[in-house]
Amino acid sequence: MPAVEREIGRFQTFLQGQGLKLTSERASLVREIFATHYHFEADELLFKMKEKSVKISRATIYRTLELLVKSGMVRRVHLGEDHYHYEHVTGNSHHDHLICTTCGAVIEFHDPALEARQREICERKRFTPTFHNLQILGICEACSKKGELPDAPDRVKMIQLGALQLRK
Amino acid sequence: MPAVEREIGRFQTFLQGQGLKLTSERASLVREIFATHYHFEADELLFKMKEKSVKISRATIYRTLELLVKSGMVRRVHLGEDHYHYEHVTGNSHHDHLICTTCGAVIEFHDPALEARQREICERKRFTPTFHNLQILGICEACSKKGELPDAPDRVKMIQLGALQLRK
DNA sequence: AGGCAGTTGAGACTGAGTCTCAAGAGCAAA
DNA sequence: TTTGCTCTTGAGACTCAGTCTCAACTGCCT
Numbered sequence: 001m002p003a004v005e006r007e008i009g010r011f012q013t014f015l016q017g018q019g020l021k022l023t024s025e026r027a028s029l030v031r032e033i034f035a036t037h038y039h040f041e042a043d044e045l046l047f048k049m050k051e052k053s054v055k056i057s058r059a060t061i062y063r064t065l066e067l068l069v070k071s072g073m074v075r076r077v078h079l080g081e082d083h084y085h086y087e088h089v090t091g092n093s094h095h096d097h098l099i100c101t102t103c104g105a106v107i108e109f110h111d112p113a114l115e116a117r118q119r120e121i122c123e124r125k126r127f128t129p130t131f132h133n134l135q136i137l138g139i140c141e142a143c144s145k146k147g148e149l150p151d152a153p154d155r156v157k158m159i160q161l162g163a164l165q166l167r168k
Numbered sequence: 169m170p171a172v173e174r175e176i177g178r179f180q181t182f183l184q185g186q187g188l189k190l191t192s193e194r195a196s197l198v199r200e201i202f203a204t205h206y207h208f209e210a211d212e213l214l215f216k217m218k219e220k221s222v223k224i225s226r227a228t229i230y231r232t233l234e235l236l237v238k239s240g241m242v243r244r245v246h247l248g249e250d251h252y253h254y255e256h257v258t259g260n261s262h263h264d265h266l267i268c269t270t271c272g273a274v275i276e277f278h279d280p281a282l283e284a285r286q287r288e289i290c291e292r293k294r295f296t297p298t299f300h301n302l303q304i305l306g307i308c309e310a311c312s313k314k315g316e317l318p319d320a321p322d323r324v325k326m327i328q329l330g331a332l333q334l335r336k
Numbered sequence: 337a338g339g340c341a342g343t344t345g346a347g348a349c350t351g352a353g354t355c356t357c358a359a360g361a362g363c364a365a366a
Numbered sequence: 367t368t369t370g371c372t373c374t375t376g377a378g379a380c381t382c383a384g385t386c387t388c389a390a391c392t393g394c395c396t
Contacts, residue, residue: 019372019373020373020374021361021362021373023361023373023374023375025375026374041352042353043351043352055376056375056376057376057377058352058353058376058378059353059354059355059375059378060374060375062352062354063374063375078301080301082252082352082383082384083351083352083353084250084352098290098293098295098297100295101298107293107295109289109293111289113285114285117279117281117282117285118282118302118304121266121277121279121282122266122304122306125266125309126309126312127268127304127306127307127308128307129266129305130307131304131305131306132302132303132305133246133248133301133302133303134286134300134302134303135300135301136286136289136290136295136299136300136301137297137298137299137300137301138290138295138296138298139295139296139298140294140295141293141294141295144294144296187342188342189342189343191342191343191392193343194343209383210383211383223345224344224345225344225345225347226345226346226347226383227345227346227384227385227386228344230383230384231343231344250352250383251382251383251384252383252384
């Protein structure tokens with residue numbers, strides 16, 4: 001009765017509607033995605049499958065992810081990185097992200113008032129929204145308690161530059 | 169007198185603070201960015217400079233963009249594409265984006281109520297925000313009137329082709 | 337003049353993501 | 367059973383934005 005099997009069923013229904021088939025590769029991917037991951041990257045998935053000795057190629061992973069995104073079961077999100085992350089969608093719980101620039105933690109939240117306000121803005125601009133994507137970057141509670149600063153390497157560099165100027 | 173020259177001055181001040189210099193390459197880039205562009209891509213900039221016979225390398229463009237981002241004069245934004253876009257920051261006018269998935273139009277908006285709500289959310293999660301990034305994808309007024317369907321990335325493709333020719 | 341940090345362009349490199357192509361699987365009609 | 371068709375797959379070539387390296391150059395300081 002695991003929920004994962006239900007997700008595989010949902011995917012199969014979607015595929016059939018498109019005249020496509022649920023293959024063993026596709027099923028393993030759905031199983032992997034819905035069993036353990038929350039936010040993940042395509043290559044991470046490739047690695048995990050290889051670890052489990054499930055033979056599946058990079059191309060198939062990307063192709064399946066595309067199908068999953070089309071089916072609405074998986075979402076592509078930006079997490080402030082220079083490449084995509086994915087997350088599975090359970091039910092219809094849309095949410096947005098707080099991203100800690102110090103430790104990389106990702107905190108999810110959902111706020112109906114925020115969504116309502118966005119809809120108002122769209123109406124005012126006569127824009128028909130289909131999807132949105134909000135990331136708030138900053139420092140999480142744990143990191144601010146530790147007093148850590150974001151972007152440490154830059155700071156170090158600036159201090160070094162400062163020292164050089166002083167010497168001169 | 170032109171605002172552009174003031175921006176160059178601002179950049180120079182920033183650079184000096186870091187023990188760096190305002191070179192002619194850096195000045196031309198700032199001039200280009202603040203004169204005409206709003207949202208732009210790095211390769212687009214490379215193309216424009218070549219068009220104007222200003223000799224400047226890809227590496228220098230990326231390096232200068234990085235400095236401009238550090239200085240706070242330019243912002244890196246995601247516009248729903250798979251690579252970065254940049255926008256210059258005038259004053260401190262933060263804004264977010266409505267992005268038409270049919271024609272690629274980008275509509276800016278600023279909504280204090282939305283920002284206030286975001287601050288409330290952060291407070292509740294004890295998260296210290298430094299920056300946020302909101303894109304709402306959908307269909308703009310003109311396109312919904314025309315009844316056009318999303319996903320016609322011709323415009324983007326043309327820019328990529330332009331860049332490709334340049335590259336070699 | 338010599339030293340030195342900062343800067344540059346050319347081009348090699350990286351790595352996520354895409355595309356191509358030949359081979360295989362499954363199914364349906366003949 | 368054979369033929370034909372569509373879907374699917376893996377291997378690996380390819381793309382392209384972005385990064386890195388390195389030798390050459392600049393201009394300032396002593």
